[in-house]
Amino acid sequence: MFKKVLISEDLGSVSNGIVSVLEALHIGNFYQVQYCDDAYLKIKKANHDEQPFDLLITDLSFMADHRHQKYPSGEVLIEALKEEYPALKIIAYSVEDRPPKVRTVMLESKADAYVCKGRKGLQQLEEAIFKVYNSETYLSPQISNALRKTTTPEIDDFDIKMMKLLANGLSQDEISHHFKSRNINPNSLSAIEKRIIKLRNNFSAKNATQLISIAKDLGLI
Amino acid sequence: MFKKVLISEDLGSVSNGIVSVLEALHIGNFYQVQYCDDAYLKIKKANHDEQPFDLLITDLSFMADHRHQKYPSGEVLIEALKEEYPALKIIAYSVEDRPPKVRTVMLESKADAYVCKGRKGLQQLEEAIFKVYNSETYLSPQISNALRKTTTPEIDDFDIKMMKLLANGLSQDEISHHFKSRNINPNSLSAIEKRIIKLRNNFSAKNATQLISIAKDLGLI
DNA sequence: CAATCCCTTGCGGAATTCCGCAAGGGATTT
DNA sequence: AAATCCCTTGCGGAATTCCGCAAGGGATTG
Structure with a gap:
């Protein structure tokens, strides 16, 4: 089982x-942080000391406060860590259960599991830990089909960008x-128009x- | 201190x-429920048995699932309970920190305290319990000014309705x-226009x- | 009563959005 | 090479929104 875990x-x-x-x-060797930046630094240091974490369990959304953060959200933290430390397993644990979010976290940020906070959240988290330990991915049942591209193709x-x-x-x-002004194509008024119309139809x-x-x-958005 | 608490x-x-x-x-006599409807029923029964709760700590938003609920959210639960059992103290405990929400919960649903889930959430909750026990109200520091009507006057x-x-x-x-068609005034195109402009300026x-x-x-909305 | 204020309503014109039609270019297919 | 498909770009007109000006009515005030 996992030896060293960061929350x-x-x-x-x-x-x-x-x-x-x-x-x-019976995992006793775990640490807790309240900011993504702290998570990043702690993992970096652990690797440098050759006592790396082998699992990270992280929330996605963090309240903003006076402390300015380089990593404002779990998504960007996960993405950065997965690039730098591919061996580190990461479980996202969030209230967010909308498919688009699940898709980006799993497919772009490359998390190993996505567990929804909810009435059964902790049970599912335990299940996810086992799955991930066996190098499988895990999704909470209520979002198990979120990766199919049937949603909003x-x-x-x-x-x-345009909608933002x-x-x-x-x-x-x-x-x-x-x-x-940013040399991004397409950029004609007409093309913008057409794409907005396409989205509206969608x-x-x-x-x-x-x-x-x-x-x-x-x-x- | 409080003798019987429901979460x-x-x-x-x-x-x-x-x-x-x-x-x-050192409050040992507490109970937990995961649905607003259960909270309502439990409080009703306790009152009927003449062993009423004297404090309710409740979340505001509950995940919807297969179970159909009469009270889908904490706000409506609080409002119903406060009408029926004015003696019952109620603390709202929520991630939501936007002033409009705080206002409706405190002023319309008539909660005794509003504590934001956050890094210091549990400390603030403890503070709120003391305040409420002394028949005072409590607001988390980050929303302490939410009741002033300076916000979105x-x-x-x-x-x-119009924005919806x-x-x-x-x-x-x-x-x-x-x-x-619903005989609501004002209703002229021009008036609608003007009010939208007013809102945009706001x-x-x-x-x-x-x-x-x-x-x-x-x-x- | 007159003066004032506030809100509703109306109007006209400029700006923007909405919508269909069509031309052009690049990539793929036949 | 020709045909086809897909996307971008452009254009013109209708609909809608945006904006300022002004008239009318009700409530309050002097």
Whole structure:
């Protein structure tokens, strides 16, 4: 079983729960941090000292406070760590259960497991620990099908950028200029128009306002 | 100190944390439930048996699952209980730290305290328990000024309705018809226009799309 | 009563969005 | 090489939104 575990979670109460799971598995060598940056530094130092962690359990969203963070969220922390220390296993433990989020965390950040906080969260976490130890991936049952691309097909990075700009109040013309000034294609007013229309059709939105409303509900932006 | 406490919280891990606080205060007589409906029934029964609870600590948002609930959220549970059992003290314990939510929970649902889950959440919870026991109210420091109406002044029920309709993709003209058909005033296209402009100015939004984006971030809709 | 304030309503024009049609270019297929 | 497909770009007109100006009505105030 895992020998050295790090818990990254800003809610003390949740942290307690994770600890109880580890203790039930007789894993005594664990550490807790409340900020992603601390997690990164602790893992880096452990590796440097040749006593590396072999499992990280981390939340995704952390309350922002006065301390400025290089890694503001679990996603970016996971992505950075997986690039630097591929051997480190990582379990994401989050309340977020929307498929798009699960997809990015598993496919882009490359987490090994995604467990939803919930009524059965700690049981599922225990299950995930076993699976991951055996080099398998794990998803909570309620999101087990989140990786199938049946959900919202064909929404690419560009579309997300565009919707964020829309949500920030930019006009189609301003979005066009925005992309032109950054040499990102496509960038013509007409093309922007067409892509927004495509998105509206995708989500059955009557206008851009509803499109942004839906995208926010889905957690896309 | 409180003699009989109920914890209503669907995340087992968080529940653990609350329990540790109660134990530190030597409150041994407590019960835990994972659904609002169970909380309501348990409190009702305790009162009927003349062994009432004197404190409820409850989360606000509960994951929906297969079990259909009469009380889907902490807010409505609190409101119902406070009407029926005014003597029962209630502490809301939630990740939600946006002023509008705090306002409705404290002013409309009439909770005695609002504690934000966070890095210091459990310490604040302990503080809240003491305050509430002395019949005072308590707010976490980060939201201590949430009750001042300086935040988003003059956003009334009508504005909220209007923004919800906007988010649902209705045009200003359709919104006008919507209110006309329900005999709600004002309802002219021009008036709708003016109120949307007023809201945009309030929130410094460049257009209706950004307005909806901001309103969603603030939790107004 | 008159003056004032506040809100609703209306109007006109500019800006923006919405929508369909069409041309052009690159990649793939036949 | 030709045909096809897909995406980008452009254009024109209708619909909608955005914005300022102004009139009317109700409530409050002097």
